[in-house]
Amino acid sequence: MKRLTTLAAAALCLLSASAQQALWGGPQVVSPVINDDNTVTFTLNAPQANEVKVAGDCIDGYFADMVKDDKGMWQYTTKVLTPELYSYSFYVDGVKVNDPANVHLLRDTASFSNIFIIDGGYADLFKVNDVPHGTVSKVWYDSPSLELKRRMTVYTPAGYEDNPKQRYPVFYLLHGMGGDENAWAELGRATQILDNLIAQGKAEPMIVVMTNGNAALEAAPGEGSNGLKPVVSRPAKTMEGSFEASFPEVVNYIDKHYRTKADKKHRAIAGLSMGGFHSLHISKQYPDLFDYVGLFSAAIFPMEGATSPVYQDLEGKLKTQFDKKPALYWIAIGNEDFLYKTNEEYRKLLDEKGYKYTYRESPQGHIWKNWRIYLSEFAPMLFK
């Protein structure tokens, strides 16, 4: 063996700790840097660029010019930031660029941004903390009515695998237009929020099911058998009733394959924007399925021309649903949301009929920041 050692060492030094550092981009640029005062400094090495901007929800006015030093390094430091998950991108000579020094990237619909977290407050719920973690699975179910096998994300809480006799309540959590079965688990930090709330004893251990609400699709981009085709050819079948009508197929799959408490008392449904619309219409179409309903910045009324039976007799179906007194009917919206007025009209309708609901108004508009907060507030109210 001795004669091999030198040769082996020569080959393997390529795989040593310093090589590993090189694989990870080396120490030359660290970005973003969260400074002690919670300002954040972005840095990009771009000596050939004429103009570099940084854009994101951490910047006043969304865009800011970065400043170049004599080595071609561009920098920008934000104002002091409050605790939150922020996203940002660079624009190099007009083209959107992800920060090459930041491996943390999230997809929103069809574009990617880098993210970072300022610790503290509710932002700590969005972090992976040293707590027991649930299992997150990509699962395919059969939808005969949509004539597709379809992908969904299923979160089972920590302990699910180790307690084979325990049964769990189920929370169905639906994304908005342009989202998919990955949206809540990634952008929405739903798995971190649930891990943390459950670990703190603030939420019941529950299964969370995140479906794909575009009835024309099997799955998120690249995960369905339309393969890696350009997204402009992506078909859409949304808010025309078929996803809502098909929803018992999801519930049946989950009740058959997971250890659920398979009754209305132990089922919740909520969603953001289009997912709020879905939650509204599914829960009234199937008034014996869900005892907890959450509308987060929800679209409310069907689109003009939508003819699905799901949308017929809204008032009659609401009467049936509210006569059965849902355990929680929770409406949340930001006061700058473009759906604010529609929600106001809907609340008026519920008020006129004397239907009981809980209303939560937040600042700002139709943004993930609000939806993560709504989820953090809604989940603790379930199944209690």
Next chain:
Amino acid sequence: MKRLTTLAAAALCLLSASAQQALWGGPQVVSPVINDDNTVTFTLNAPQANEVKVAGDCIDGYFADMVKDDKGMWQYTTKVLTPELYSYSFYVDGVKVNDPANVHLLRDTASFSNIFIIDGGYADLFKVNDVPHGTVSKVWYDSPSLELKRRMTVYTPAGYEDNPKQRYPVFYLLHGMGGDENAWAELGRATQILDNLIAQGKAEPMIVVMTNGNAALEAAPGEGSNGLKPVVSRPAKTMEGSFEASFPEVVNYIDKHYRTKADKKHRAIAGLSMGGFHSLHISKQYPDLFDYVGLFSAAIFPMEGATSPVYQDLEGKLKTQFDKKPALYWIAIGNEDFLYKTNEEYRKLLDEKGYKYTYRESPQGHIWKNWRIYLSEFAPMLFK
């Protein structure tokens, strides 16, 4: 209700099909376009840029200059490409940029590239086809010896959930230096390859377990409780024996929580580069665990100074392992791989001792293209 209709329609047209198109970037740029002759055209809208290149394994010489038209649209068309999964990026005035028109992005270590597939041949195994799909789960197991809870990817084959009495063999599939528990499932297309091989009857239905081979880490970037910290501070504990020594903790977790055939005959282990090194040393350290061993472009010999007991008495342990006659000991490497000579030395050692193995030599070097092919060839030989 009538009075609400117009208001609702006004708000909701923002969510209509055309709005959905806008969410997806609109039809203005389609990139990449796979032309009928299997050339591929890339397009980037960058009127302010001075220089745009495209780089990737689909380009002869890796880099090519793109050409600007009078509207600021840059284009490049490749030569005719053979079937394969390719990756590429743009460089805009020297800065790496992902194609904003292509939502399909993969992370390799700390950087992202866009991908596309040219159909045909073995590349069809890398596609999501209209076949039954397995479930892909992110699961946390406890490693007392590494003093961490650790994340892994577990693939259960289609039918696993619907056949609660069936037990399955298990294939442990390990990544290389700089990779993590996501690498094989994403870059390696392991879940697509397994779905397709199983659907074609070419591979046995099996559970595939993809661990994280960096013993200092809980999980892939952003998924562990080091949070979203810059990757330059990422700790490394690799090829020093502790991951290999701890491996029975993984096997025990899987045998306890999944319906496995829990014996040597029904266990395989393979990996690429550092993962091949791990497979070699784990399988000889625990000679009663794995009947199938695959070394894909493997590192072979411990690094100078590595003192773990795992690496002691290599020859004695190999003798024990090979005396038990593994069902398959498969060594694959590209003839341009920087580890080629080390593998040659290792094969010489095995030859001198008369230990039986199968050798597969491919063209090219230390690249994912080879590792996807090796997996496609190795999986069908298992458990038969």
